Amino acid sequence: MNGHSESTGKALALSSDSVCRVTQYQTEGTNARWELFALLEAQGVSTAEADDLVAALETRAVAGAQREVVERDGMAPASSGPVFEDGWDEGVMAVGEVLVGIADRDWSRRGGRSAGAAELAVHIADVRQRERADLVLLEEFVRETVLPRTHPNTTERRRVLQALGEAGGLCTARTVKMSSGDVILCTREAGHYDPDDLPGFKDGKPGGWHKADASIWNDLGAACIPHAAL
Numbered sequence: 001m002n003g004h005s006e007s008t009g010k011a012l013a014l015s016s017d018s019v020c021r022v023t024q025y026q027t028e029g030t031n032a033r034w035e036l037f038a039l040l041e042a043q044g045v046s047t048a049e050a051d052d053l054v055a056a057l058e059t060r061a062v063a064g065a066q067r068e069v070v071e072r073d074g075m076a077p078a079s080s081g082p083v084f085e086d087g088w089d090e091g092v093m094a095v096g097e098v099l100v101g102i103a104d105r106d107w108s109r110r111g112g113r114s115a116g117a118a119e120l121a122v123h124i125a126d127v128r129q130r131e132r133a134d135l136v137l138l139e140e141f142v143r144e145t146v147l148p149r150t151h152p153n154t155t156e157r158r159r160v161l162q163a164l165g166e167a168g169g170l171c172t173a174r175t176v177k178m179s180s181g182d183v184i185l186c187t188r189e190a191g192h193y194d195p196d197d198l199p200g201f202k203d204g205k206p207g208g209w210h211k212a213d214a215s216i217w218n219d220l221g222a223a224c225i226p227h228a229a230l
Contacts, residue, residue: 034124059103066099153211158187173210173227175217186210186227193227
């Protein structure tokens with residue numbers, strides 16, 4: 001393992017709501033914990049040693065939070081009065097004791113985290129299975145409801161087929177719309193093109209030429225790439 005590595009992941013967009021933000025921290029922490037176990041295992045670190053390392057890191061984090069809390073003892077706003085100050089200090093001590101208890105609990109679990117890691121693996125597998133089930137339902141909806149509502153030779157239909165992974169048989173010819181500079185991708189099937197099969201522009205039939213929505217062009221068009229299968 002390298003002594004130093006730079007994070008390549010995208011920065012997490014934190015919620016402005018404190019409760020939601022804590023949930024985000026918990027989710028990211030769970031993902032990081034699982035990844036850490038996997039990395040340690042890949043480096044030949046024993047399960048028990050990995051348990052101890054992760055437990056020490058988690059306990060250190062709680063201990064750090066406890067220290068920050070107890071440092072607020074005696075820091076009640078000066079204008080709040082003695083009664084408020086007494087309640088403030090008691091609250092600080094109560095929270096501090098709770099955090100110490102959490103640190104003690106985490107530390108006592110050293111050497112037993114392999115079971116926790118296995119439970120975490122089962123949880124992640126369950127989440128992924130539910131995600132796959134959701135994708136199946138989404139695919140069924142797109143195939144049965146969205147796709148039938150799209151018209152042939154339209155960009156919308158091509159996009160739906162791409163989402164379903166079924167655009168491999170479509171033509172790949174594209175051209176540039178001169179008025180807007182937009183790139184237009186042919187929506188017809190691969191192999192349709194015949195330069196001698198001229199389109200009937202009046203009724204909109206493209207013949208053997210390329211077509212996407214209302215645009216019709218041939219392989220001699222500006223910036224056009226001739227058709228091919230994906």
